Amino acid sequence: MKVTRTIKDLQKAIRSSQLSPIGFVPTMGALHRGHLSLVQNAISNCPLVVVSIYVNPTQFNDKNDLKNYPRCLSDDLNLLQEVLRDKDLVFTPDDKEIYPVEDKSVFHFGNLDNVMEALHRPGHFNGVGQVVSRLFEIVNPDFAFFGQKDFQQLAVIKELVNQTGSKVKIIGNAIIREDDGLAMSSRNQLLDPVIRKKAGIIYATISAAAVMSNNHDIPYLTAFVKKIIEKVKGFGVEYFEIVDDLELKPVGSRAEMKKGRKYFGCIAVKAGKIRLIDNIEIPL
Numbered sequence: 476m477k478v479t480r481t482i483k484d485l486q487k488a489i490r491s492s493q494l495s496p497i498g499f500v501p502t503m504g505a506l507h508r509g510h511l512s513l514v515q516n517a518i519s520n521c522p523l524v525v526v527s528i529y530v531n532p533t534q535f536n537d538k539n540d541l542k543n544y545p546r547c548l549s550d551d552l553n554l555l556q557e558v559l560r561d562k563d564l565v566f567t568p569d570d571k572e573i574y575p576v577e578d579k580s581v582f583h584f585g586n587l588d589n590v591m592e593a594l595h596r597p598g599h600f601n602g603v604g605q606v607v608s609r610l611f612e613i614v615n616p617d618f619a620f621f622g623q624k625d626f627q628q629l630a631v632i633k634e635l636v637n638q639t640g641s642k643v644k645i646i647g648n649a650i651i652r653e654d655d656g657l658a659m660s661s662r663n664q665l666l667d668p669v670i671r672k673k674a675g676i677i678y679a680t681i682s683a684a685a686v687m688s689n690n691h692d693i694p695y696l697t698a699f700v701k702k703i704i705e706k707v708k709g710f711g712v713e714y715f716e717i718v719d720d721l722e723l724k725p726v727g728s729r730a731e732m733k734k735g736r737k738y739f740g741c742i743a744v745k746a747g748k749i750r751l752i753d754n755i756e757i758p759l
Contacts, residue, residue, distance in 0.1 A: 492562060494523035502526060518560065526564070528567045534601075582635065586722045603631060619643050623648060623650050685755050689758065711745040719736050720739060
């Protein structure tokens with residue numbers, strides 16, 4: 476693999492390769508097996524793969540969260556070295572490279588701006604829109620690969636592509652989990668060890684709710700998830716919503732769920748000082 480730090484060098488390397496289609500995996504580093512599954516999917520489908528590592532400041536509404544976000548570039552590059560091919564590229568820009576001038580772009584994502592993460596992290600998805608549109612402009616990929624753990628982000632990026640008329644095709648990858656079911660996330664590194672031992676309760680509980688959904692209505696499921704998780708010391712549920720897979724509109728009862736659509740239970744949990752998200756499909 477070749478590591479590039481500037482747009483000029485990256486684009487020169489892409490042109491020189493004369494390979495297509497181009498697969499792109501944007502990351503914020505602190506890589507784990509979930510990221511590597513995205514990279515491996517890209518490799519399986521694309522003769523040239525570009526992986527970016529960049530912690531985007533505009534999507535953090537909490538400055539402390541940005542400050543504490545794990546950064547371990549040398550470890551990330553070692554991991555990528557194991558899976559990327561000699562011809563593939565890693566892009567590791569700094570802030571000035573991505574934002575030579577302040578980005579004042581404002582995006583409107585419809586209902587996606589009004590539910591779940593958008594309510595708890597104001598400005599977050601506008602920042603995602605800024606960095607993703609910028610990276611797509613730089614890399615000009617044919618395919619871009621994102622994890623389904625960030626369920627709402629994936630929907631936002633698909634809407635971004637629709638709004639901008641970008642040619643890139645967005646590919647969502649299944650959630651990769653730890654042995655106890657915890658969704659893999661860079662933030663898992665920040666969990667207190669005592670909290671981490673208990674964190675499997677999140678997936679265990681939403682999995683139980685999915686099974687129970689055939690016999691219980693949504694208000695019962697919502698109360699059940701909150702009750703079980705908050706029994707565990709140090710855990711608090713910010714939200715558990717059952718939403719459709721397109722506009723992410725919350726449904727308040729099974730009667731509102733329409734045949735032909737898919738629905739997911741999406742959750743955000745404060746686990747000690749760290750905020751974790753996850754989701755699971757809810758069968759009709």
